[in-house]
Amino acid sequence: MVRRLPRKDVVIVGLGWTGSILAHELTDAGLDVVAIERGPWRDTATDFNVGYAPDELRYAVRKDLFLQPAQEAITMRNDVSQTALPMRDYGSFLPGTGVGGAGTHWNGHTWRFFPSDFILKTHLTERYGADRISDFQIQDWGVTYDELESAFDRFEYLAGISGQAGNLNGTIQPGGNPFEGPRKRDYPLPPMQMTYAPTLFAEAARSLGLHPFPTPSANLSKAYVNPLGIAMGQCTACGFCERFGCANYSKASAHTTVLPVLMRKSNFEARTECEVLKINLSPDGKSATGVTYINVSGEIFEQPADLVLLNAYGLFNIRLMLLSGIGKPYDPSTGEGTVGRNYCYQTNAGAQVFFEGKHINPFIGAGALGQTADDYNGDAFDHGPLDFVGGAGINCVPTNGRPIQYRPVPPGTPRWGSAWKKATQQFYNNTLTFSSQGSSYATRGNYVDLDPTYKDRFGRPLLRITFDFPDNDIRMSNYVSDRMQEIADALGGKQAVVNKLRKSWNSVPYQSTHNTGGAIMGTDPATSAVNRHLQSWDVPNVFVIGASAFPQNAGKNPTGPVGALAYWAADAIRNHYLKNPGRLVEA
Amino acid sequence: MARPLSLLDRRRFLSSTGILLLAAASGARAANYSGSLPWKPFAALPPSSFADGRWYVLTPEEARTVEAIVDRLIPPDELSIGGKEAGCATFIDRQLAGSYGTSDRLYMQGPFLPGLPTQGYQGSATPIGRYRDGLAALNSHTRASLGGKAFFELAPADQDTVLQAFEAGKVDYKAAAGFFNLVLQNTMEGFFADPIYGGNKDMAGWKFIGFPGARYDYRDFMTAHNQPFPLPPLSIAGRPEWKTGDR
Numbered sequence: 001m002v003r004r005l006p007r008k009d010v011v012i013v014g015l016g017w018t019g020s021i022l023a024h025e026l027t028d029a030g031l032d033v034v035a036i037e038r039g040p041w042r043d044t045a046t047d048f049n050v051g052y053a054p055d056e057l058r059y060a061v062r063k064d065l066f067l068q069p070a071q072e073a074i075t076m077r078n079d080v081s082q083t084a085l086p087m088r089d090y091g092s093f094l095p096g097t098g099v100g101g102a103g104t105h106w107n108g109h110t111w112r113f114f115p116s117d118f119i120l121k122t123h124l125t126e127r128y129g130a131d132r133i134s135d136f137q138i139q140d141w142g143v144t145y146d147e148l149e150s151a152f153d154r155f156e157y158l159a160g161i162s163g164q165a166g167n168l169n170g171t172i173q174p175g176g177n178p179f180e181g182p183r184k185r186d187y188p189l190p191p192m193q194m195t196y197a198p199t200l201f202a203e204a205a206r207s208l209g210l211h212p213f214p215t216p217s218a219n220l221s222k223a224y225v226n227p228l229g230i231a232m233g234q235c236t237a238c239g240f241c242e243r244f245g246c247a248n249y250s251k252a253s254a255h256t257t258v259l260p261v262l263m264r265k266s267n268f269e270a271r272t273e274c275e276v277l278k279i280n281l282s283p284d285g286k287s288a289t290g291v292t293y294i295n296v297s298g299e300i301f302e303q304p305a306d307l308v309l310l311n312a313y314g315l316f317n318i319r320l321m322l323l324s325g326i327g328k329p330y331d332p333s334t335g336e337g338t339v340g341r342n343y344c345y346q347t348n349a350g351a352q353v354f355f356e357g358k359h360i361n362p363f364i365g366a367g368a369l370g371q372t373a374d375d376y377n378g379d380a381f382d383h384g385p386l387d388f389v390g391g392a393g394i395n396c397v398p399t400n401g402r403p404i405q406y407r408p409v410p411p412g413t414p415r416w417g418s419a420w421k422k423a424t425q426q427f428y429n430n431t432l433t434f435s436s437q438g439s440s441y442a443t444r445g446n447y448v449d450l451d452p453t454y455k456d457r458f459g460r461p462l463l464r465i466t467f468d469f470p471d472n473d474i475r476m477s478n479y480v481s482d483r484m485q486e487i488a489d490a491l492g493g494k495q496a497v498v499n500k501l502r503k504s505w506n507s508v509p510y511q512s513t514h515n516t517g518g519a520i521m522g523t524d525p526a527t528s529a530v531n532r533h534l535q536s537w538d539v540p541n542v543f544v545i546g547a548s549a550f551p552q553n554a555g556k557n558p559t560g561p562v563g564a565l566a567y568w569a570a571d572a573i574r575n576h577y578l579k580n581p582g583r584l585v586e587a
Numbered sequence: 588m589a590r591p592l593s594l595l596d597r598r599r600f601l602s603s604t605g606i607l608l609l610a611a612a613s614g615a616r617a618a619n620y621s622g623s624l625p626w627k628p629f630a631a632l633p634p635s636s637f638a639d640g641r642w643y644v645l646t647p648e649e650a651r652t653v654e655a656i657v658d659r660l661i662p663p664d665e666l667s668i669g670g671k672e673a674g675c676a677t678f679i680d681r682q683l684a685g686s687y688g689t690s691d692r693l694y695m696q697g698p699f700l701p702g703l704p705t706q707g708y709q710g711s712a713t714p715i716g717r718y719r720d721g722l723a724a725l726n727s728h729t730r731a732s733l734g735g736k737a738f739f740e741l742a743p744a745d746q747d748t749v750l751q752a753f754e755a756g757k758v759d760y761k762a763a764a765g766f767f768n769l770v771l772q773n774t775m776e777g778f779f780a781d782p783i784y785g786g787n788k789d790m791a792g793w794k795f796i797g798f799p800g801a802r803y804d805y806r807d808f809m810t811a812h813n814q815p816f817p818l819p820p821l822s823i824a825g826r827p828e829w830k831t832g833d834r
Contacts, residue, residue, distance in 0.1 A: 054823070359816070
């Protein structure tokens, strides 16, 4: 039996970063908002308790805070000729659950994508010609960097991002990222104090003529009070950041930046451990009437609402659209359809430099404490003579020395026994690691849809990912690996090992929880699922907010643009949609 | 009336009590929150804790076998104690007794089909089943080929040879390499996880490499570049010296 609840103005699916920001903005506008979150309530004092937060086995290895595959798994294959099978445990990426979402256990790298990233098709066509990108489904976002600048700024000030501006109103600043787009003002906080390994990396990179700078960090360099009046603490570099909740109130997340204010509002309600089953549509399919959800006792409710916002992890936004019949599913055999189109990921490779007689102290670290060189990222360098487009940031961000998962030894070392022990002891404190994080560009064959075989515990089809690294992205990554080799050589260790990415995407080893696309934004309803305001082309009282909107992914972590898009969509709803509900852009 | 636990009390509680706390059974219910930040005292979910002195899942022969394996994977030498003394077998037994052992958190719906390497483990066997099956296969292999002896009765050099054969999948047991990798992974977890889980005795694994453990504030050391870190490791349960005759 379905119980029908009293109507709300807005129902938000998922109370993570974007759900919290949208809820805050729309309650400020006077709307009555309910957020439905399938995971538990979590808060810092209780759930990220300093007494036992630094527990690698529980949080990093057994993944206590993450979405459990038993609750929802995803199937995968590398191409359409294969049969997709469920990732029985999440490995390559780790979706979050619960209040705060994946923003609870992220590292905190907070970027703005380059201005050229937002107009990628136009930019690459103008600079290199249309032939260079004819293998791709690269698209423009429909929104420009300049339009998003103030939204980036709001997210950075909400979160207390610690960094060094590289471009203030068009003037390049010493010590910052010279390749970034112009920002109107500096970061709210100065960069973090640098630990040893990133300092060595920056010296080596600089000796090669590169431009390293402090990675913009949501681990706070100083105590901070954000514009909502919420106080945060200074990061203690404990080395328990990614995969963990922060016990210090020093990593920006919904818990530390929005919820203390949002939860006190009488026109906001959070319902936890309630999973939305579908978005309900009117008989003509042209408007949403609310959502149906189930609680942990198995009771089913219908929550009517005028506006439905999908703020789940991007992949689950897409799944809810497919399960609810919003938009046309993408078909890779024809290239038609929009929902599931342009699924992209991240193209990464790693480097290790082994030293003798050093004290690297890898356990002194934070999720985003380090140095980045963007000289080979995006289109910061000339691709004219090269055989690829795209690029990668080179990051020396040694986040931790947690020893179940961090025990670097040179290749060829046995995996156990006395020789393993000797090498493990020798290199634990004598290894410098850095990595490249590369762009991932959309192709016709990489997409997501509903799996024909595997079901969740309610009998609904799982999401299916069909993905492999495009040849272009492999060439790009290998080129940047060669540049990493130069840096490794300049570091002058005893031995350097630089990995070169190869096909195929493997779902087992952790790579990145940067799954993008699938409900992309754009200016053409034939090639995008949502318009430039993240409003569904097909069901205009549904907005779909998250990295699912990225037409392709850049060589940077997505949370900065995701936060900016949250403010961008909130502005569109507050300033335009509420005054005249309906399509904000005519198809 | 119950007195609230201070942090130190809690540490003592975690390290010394014989109560099995079931972390998974959090009593979570759907909840509505509005108008204030929800917070309840003592709602936190501390890590699970097990009484010493017994095996929870492994049979006596299985336990002796696992102890023998972990002591070859991490042999005692001048660098550290071995896997057996460090409690790696105890750790594995207690992990199997929790949700890990039964794959409760994993996606375990069929059909179970053979997968590609990029698709990860696709078997229906849980860790408990894989240990039962793998340990039996190991001992029947050595009994058949090495004079009727169980694995734990062999000389260390012979044990190493057998483990190498399992690692390489060069024995008449299809799951040999997968089983070996599972045990190796769990052994390393036991040696390097917080001692509250039964391994890493006296933080031996952390002392072996110089990991300071569950410390939470390195601000004074962030710019002490290339300097040895001066403080000893610390467990979630504190340090042995902190215990003042409470048992």
